[in-house]
Amino acid sequence: MRLRGRLLGLLGLTAVLLSGCGIRSTEVPTDFGAAPTRVGCSLSHSDDVQGRAGGEFPVQVYLVCTSQLVTVDRTVTLELDSSSDRVLVAQALLAQLGKALTATEKEAGYSTDVAAATKVSGPLKGDPADALRLSTPPDDLSPNALAQIVCTFANSKVTTDGSDHVVLGGPAGDPLRSYECTDAVKARPGLIPAPAETVG
Template sequence: MTRRVRPWVLIGLAAVLLTGCGIRPTEVPTDFGAAPTRVGCALSGSDDMGAQAGGEFPVQVYLVCTSQLVTVDRTITLERGQSSDRVVVARELLGQLEAAPSGEEKTAGYTTDVRSGLEVSGPREGDPADALRLNAPPADMSPYALAQVICTFANSEVTAEDDEHVILGGPDAAPAREYTCTEALKARPGLIPAPTKTLD
């Protein structure tokens, strides 16, 4: 009479034989070397414009990375006394936004939607003292570019009164408006309209 061998017995024997000959089962391939590295989209650095002497100053600007706004550290050069000049600092920040990302930033996926030719000036008659005027109507700018400008200016202690709001206007006679850099705007600048309100 022939006795049937159950399948689980055969599986057990195969495992014993593999172990006995030094072969260990594995679920992953062998090492293919270190994983590629890249700069992450992360907040870093600080915006310290406290010194009044001329020289180089660390600043932060917002670039686009993975469809979000993320700060990157930059350095601007100012002459003596200019570090407290709202318009001068705003122009330097705008220049940083217009500049092409560095090689390292490009590798990490950073881009900028702010095109060259955008300029900023101080308030005109009737504007609040802390207003900034662009040579293009904010409403005509791309959502990403406008969000970059708003959040970069709002993040600077020189160009904004706090870390959320900035007053912007265009070249026309339309009154300047207050724009808010919110977490939602930074997370989805292409989908969330820049929060704005008219001034009293």
């Protein structure tokens, strides 16, 4: 009888312990990345950009979505004999970054920090041949905007001449730096600046 009473007591204690096994709040700081979101950061396309003809070319640009950089397919129009001109391609890509987003892109959670007024030109006298100069010094751009530009240019083999780095500077007199688009930059563009080295 006494043994039975102990068993019943243990069963009752077990039930109480099990009922308290929910998720409890913690004061320990945690960092598991961006908070979950219902936005998938993906767009459905009804047309095939690869199938377009004439002077239209498919490109990818980096927009911001859930605090990350995500590629979006766009189409730019270039003269057929200028599709390999790195400065013209860079200008077309930058224009795509600065243009107003479509209603579909906004609904999907995308945004851009690149201002429409931002322009890009080729190297000045004395600059390396692969240099690109922005109308706004890179240091004056927001971290997101600079990351968008660097990663969009780096993703284009035309603008980088096949390199993984992008040589950028501002107007005349602004120092040139070689920027790299890393996975860390794409994951946290607002917190992790693109690695850069000054170009002599």
